[in-house]
Amino acid sequence: xxxxxxxxxxxxxxxxxxxxxxxxxxxxxxxxxxxxxxxxxxxxxxxxxxxxxxxxxxxxxxxxxxxxxxxxxxxxxxxxxxxxxxxxxxxxxxxxxxxxxxxxxxxxxxxxxxxxxxxxxxx
Numbered sequence: 549x550x551x552x553x554x555x556x557x558x559x560x561x562x563x564x565x566x567x568x569x570x571x572x573x574x575x576x577x578x579x580x581x582x583x584x585x586x587x588x589x590x591x592x593x594x595x596x597x598x599x600x601x602x603x604x605x606x607x608x609x610x611x612x613x614x615x616x617x618x619x620x621x622x623x624x625x626x627x628x629x630x631x632x633x634x635x636x637x638x639x640x641x642x643x644x645x646x647x648x649x650x651x652x653x654x655x656x657x658x659x660x661x662x663x664x665x666x667x668x669x670x671x
Contacts, residue, residue, distance in 0.1 A: 549659070560668070577625060617632075631667070
C-alpha cells in the first residue's frame with residue numbers, strides 16, 4: 549500500500565494554468581502506475597491520465613490530451629499534473645491514485661488514493 553497526498557489545487561481563470569502535486573510514500577515506486585482522476589459534482593470519477601513510474605510513459609484521456617502533462621520526480625517521490633489552457637469543464641476534485649502494474653482507465657483498478665484537491669476554473 550502507498551500513501552498519497554495531493555496539493556496544488558485552487559481557483560484559476562479559464563485559459564490559465566495550474567500544477568498539482570502528489571507525494572507518495574512507498575519505497576518501491578518502480579512497481580507502480582500513478583494516475584490522476586477527477587470528479588465533478590454529481591458525476592462519476594473519470595480517468596485523466598497516468599504515468600508508469602519506471603519507464604515514465606504517460607497516457608491521457610482525450611479530453612485533456614495536449615493540455616495536461618504528467619511527470620514524476622524520483623528524488624521527491626512525487627507525481628505532477630501540469631494543467632494548461634484550463635476550461636470551465638475541468639472544474640472538479642482531482643485525485644491521485646496508484647496501482648501495481650500497468651495503466652488502467654477505471655478507478656476501480658486503483659486501490660490507493662489521495663484525499664483529493666479542488667480545482668475550480670472560472671469562465
